[in-house]
Amino acid sequence: MRALIFPLLSALILTVPAQAEQPEAIFDRACGACHFKQRDTARRDEMIAPPMDMMAAHLRQVTGPDRAVFVARVLDFIKAPAEAKAVDAMAVQRFGLMSPIGDTFPELTDGELQAVANWVFDSFATAQLPSPGQRGRMAP
Numbered sequence: 001m002r003a004l005i006f007p008l009l010s011a012l013i014l015t016v017p018a019q020a021e022q023p024e025a026i027f028d029r030a031c032g033a034c035h036f037k038q039r040d041t042a043r044r045d046e047m048i049a050p051p052m053d054m055m056a057a058h059l060r061q062v063t064g065p066d067r068a069v070f071v072a073r074v075l076d077f078i079k080a081p082a083e084a085k086a087v088d089a090m091a092v093q094r095f096g097l098m099s100p101i102g103d104t105f106p107e108l109t110d111g112e113l114q115a116v117a118n119w120v121f122d123s124f125a126t127a128q129l130p131s132p133g134q135r136g137r138m139a140p
């Protein structure tokens with residue numbers, strides 16, 4: 001019996017498609033190499049890029065609540081960052097311009113990048129920018 005079941009099981013395992021990586025896992029592995037998810041003033045000195053909740057809040061001020069507009073803008077930026085496109089001039093000033101994602105993580109597909117951008121849209125929907133006074137303490 002065992003002689004029969006084992007080949008059957010392995011055939012089954014081999015035909016199940018590999019589970020696609022979840023958007024948050026892609027964020028953690030790729031984007032998370034530079035971006036913290038949340039603003040954390042205690043870890044300010046460790047930051048090499050702005051926290052993603054703050055970037056999402058900035059973006060939303062520009063794009064409004066529309067998912068498609070937000071996602072398209074994120075994709076356009078991360079594939080070809082440019083100072084003129086950046087929503088937060090202070091972030092560019094402090095950290096320098098983001099490298100094109102194709103340079104740092106060339107293996108990420110368009111579909112994966114789109115999934116991450118949608119995940120950012122959903123995950124930081126309620127993120128608020130700090131008040132101008134608090135922001136002052138965050139300044140470079």
Ligand code: HEC
Pocket residue numbers: 027030031032033034035048049050055056059074077078081085086087088091092095096097098099101104113116117120
């Ligand atoms: C090598 C470091 C690095 C990696 C990896 C990285 N980023 Fe960035 N990113 C930055 C820096 C630095 C900035 C701030 C300067 C700027 O706006 O270019 C930034 C800015 C941004 C912004 C603000 C865009 C805007 O419109 O102003 C978004 C959104 C963003 N990153 C998303 C992502 C996502 C999503 C990923 C992963 C798929 C990612 N980043 C990976 C360094 C990185």
